[in-house]
Amino acid sequence: MQNPDARALFLYPTKALSVNQERKVNDLFDQLGIDAVAETYDGDTKDDRKKLIRDRVDVVISNFAGINQYLDSHMKWRDIFKNCELMAIDECHTYTGVHGMHVAWVIRRLRRLLDHYGSDPQLVCSTATIGNPREHSEHLTGAEFEIIDEDGSPHGRREVGFWQPPLQETGDLVEELEEDEILPSMRRNSDEEAAGALVHLAKNDVQTLMFTDSRQGTEIGVKRAIEAARSHPDGKYIDVEPYHAGLSKRKRRAVENQLNAGQVDGVISTSALELGIDIGSMDATVLAGYPGTRQSFWQRIGRAGRGTTDSLSVFVPQSDAIDQYILNNPDYVLEENVEDAVIDLSNNPVYAKHILCAASERPLTEADTKWFGPRDRLSRAINMWQAAGQLVGDLDRGAQYNGTARPQSGISMYATTDEQYDVRQVDGEIDMEPLDKERVYREYHPGALVLYDGDQYEVQEVVEDRINPYVTVERSNSANYTQAIHNKRITDLDVERSYDLGGGYQLCAGMGTVHINYSAYNVIDMYTGEIVEPMIPIDLAPISLRTQVMWIAFPREIVSRVLNEIPRSSYLQPEDSGEFASMGEEEYTLAGGLHGGEHGMIKMAPLELRLDNSDMGGLSTLHHNEVGSPVWFIHDAVEGGVGFAHSVYENFQSVAQRTVERIDNCDCERDVGCPACLMSSQCGNQNEPLHRPAAISFLRAALNKVEDATTG
Structure with a gap:
């Protein structure tokens, strides 16, 4: 730092990572002989330190949730804002989806105030390997970047194992089965296998971090691991702890410290420990299922063996389509490039909240189209807040905040709504x-x-x-857990983009209102996975969200075509009672084909795009009142949307092609499919109906039309 007045901002995704990196930054300053100090400023900083940090500390370390709150007090930050020469943003690959949208607008609000105080700091973004580092950094910050992508970090030998759960039963009949005759349901529960792998490693003094994809999964995994350890012949006790964002801050810090000190044998975590928090040198990682992206897969594996030590990682696949695909095609994660990071700034509810915050920080003028443009979008947001009595003035005179509460407090960095x-x-x-x-x-x-x-x-x-x-x-x-059942409908479609494929086929993207009714739940045995009490009613009002949607409309003639392409012996028979009782076998089979195609697309989309299928939902129907024909929908799962469904629209051909290949080549060869091709644990209709041959027919018909349209 040649300029004695120069200041810097280092921004991290979480408080824990900020505190963790403070030590490393100061150690680096000492090693390089730089006379500078870094200190963390966040909600946990004592009041008597805050002014000192703002006024004197060379490098202020914080997080975006904190920055969002501090910007309306920018006068207190004027010294650092006036002299800021460097702004470093770490773990940029994590800023996608809803959280990424919020962070992108906070960065623009921050840069606007830095510009007001006369500084134009150099921006540095660091990221794990993603397919589009420059594009993503530019979308995130609104600035231009050059890429530095040579990896000089040390690492030891890394072994990656792919573990297929063994068969539940043995015997002559089972042993005579060929590999392609074995169904996923015949194998042992993959979550139990993953917990068992952790126990085996921990009992051999290999400190292990296991990843799962839900908070409930971490808690169930800990119970399974402890139970497996108790039943082991050696009787050796192991200490296994859960880690996820739902735990208290005190509990999370305690687990981090235990890991760092080697005082815990194993930890089962959600993605919360994917980030670069220093948890010491883990010996091994276990992945209970594919996390949805190659980038996340390698991020989790990379938590073991940091530095030059050797490490082991074990991937235990679930029975669903993506995991089985990866087990059978390991080069997909070992050889292919990682996905692009997706961030979409078109969500107007999120945009409007940050515009209100920006107005409370400084009146909005025409010059602010540089940060929040284009002008017509900014004007619409201002007009909306004027009508609500929150703003006065306009872009010509200056739009000023007129409310009483701090709008920054209404920003939830991980949600599009405040409730x-x-x-x-x-x-x-x-x-x-x-x-x-x-x-x-x-x-x-x-x-x-x-x-x-x-x-x-x-x-x-x-x-x-x-x-x-x-x-x-x-x-x-x-000893049970519950899983909710829901039904869904989509209304009020607004087409923003469409592609007429000819012959009555149309591919569309736009907005729609998704109505979700959680109507019942199943009680499930924690250890066997069996339903012990089915369909217990829930008395809750439906949830509605206006969000981004893509859909493909089929011509009515598709009905006869699909029926002609599948054997009549495969037709499904509806139950005598229930939602589908009034359907005949032809209608029920066609509904199963549409439903299966929708499931397949959602399950396989993460192989092409940087998203998790839990970020999306779907709906299929043989007749939709607004579309007027058979249709399936894929929608974002949050208010306003985050760009995922529209990404499927833009990449429809590649996603559909991969989906057809997976469904057609599934080893189950069952008409109703299996968890590896069609069935989904997130299905609100309990995976009924599903019909694999009809799904293939629907998908191929759509693909043929897309190929004809793009080549003709």
Whole structure:
């Protein structure tokens, strides 16, 4: 630092990573002989340190949730904003989806104020390997970048194992089966296998980090691991802890410290430990299922053997389509390039919230189209807030904030809506983070059984008729968990882009209103995975969200074509009662084909795009009132959308081609498919109906039309 007044901002995704990196930055300064100090400034910083850090510390380390809150007090930050010469943003690959949208607007608000104080800092973005580092950094920040991509970091030998769960049963009949005759359902539960792998490694003094993809999965995994360790002949105790964002800050820090000090044998985590928090040198990682992207796959594997030590990573596939594809095609993750990072700034509800924040920080003028343009979009947001009484003035005179509350407090960095539910324990205290409404309805509805920090709870009630809604839970000794069932409809379609493929086929992208009704739940045995109590009703109102949608409309003539292409002996027979009882076998089979095609597209999209299929949902129907023909939809799972469904629209041909290959080549050869090709654990209709041959026929018909349209 040649300029004695020069200041810098280092920004990280989480508080934990900020604190962790503070030590490393100061150690680096010492090693290089640089007379500079770095210090963390966030919500945990003591008040008597804050002014000193703002006024004197050379490198201020923080996170975007904090920066969002501090910008309306920018006068307190004027010294650093005036002298800021460097802004470094770490872990940029994590800023996608809803969180990425919020961070992108916070960065623009921050750069606007830096510009106001006369500084134009150099921006540095660091990222794990992604397919589009320059494009993503530019979308995230609004600045231009040059790429430095030579890897000089040291690393030891890394072994990666692919572990197919063994068969549940043995015997002559089973042993005579060929590999392609074995169904996923014949194999042992993959989550139990992953927990067993952790136990085996831990008992051999190999400190292991296991990744799973849900908070509940971490808690169930810990129970399974401890149970497996207890039943082991050696009787050796192992200490296994959960780690996820729903745990209290105190609990998470304790687990991080235990890992760093080697005081815990194993940890089962969500993606929360993918980031670069220093947790010491782990000996091994276990991946319970594919995390959705190659980038995340390697990020998780890379948590073991940091530095020059050797490491082992074990991938235990789930029975679904993507995991089985990767098991059979390991070069997909070992050889192919990683995916692009997706960030979409078109979500107007999120945009409008940040425009209100920006106006409260400094009046908005024509010059601010540089940060928040184009002008017509900025004007629409200003007009909306004027009508709500929150802004006065316009871009010519300056649009000023006219509200009483701090709009920054209304920004939830991981959501598009502000509604959060507290969790309260009957006759006790539970230190749990607030929940968003959709998670409450899906996982914390009345009667739900949930695990938290190793303990089981039953939800007693959901209280919503007040400003601060909450959920009450009570301790439970149940060995079960619950899974909600939902039904869905999509209305009020607004076409933004379309591609007429000819012959009545049309590919569309736009907006739609998705109505989701969580109507019932199943009670499931935690250890066997069997449903012990089916379809218990839930009394909750439907959730509606206006979001991004893509769809393909088929001509009515597709019905006869599909039926002619599949053997009549494969037709499905609807149940005598229930939602589909009124359908004949032809209609039920066709519905199964559309449903299967929709499932397949959602399941395979992560192989082409940087997204998780939990970020999307779908719907298929033989007749939609607005479309007027058979159709399947894929939609974003959050208010306003984040660009995922539209990415499927833009990459429809490649996603559909991969989907056809997977479904057609599935070893199950069953008409109704299996978890490796059509079935989905997220299906609101309990995977009924599904018809694999009809799904292939629908997909091929669509693909042929796309190929004709693009080559003709």
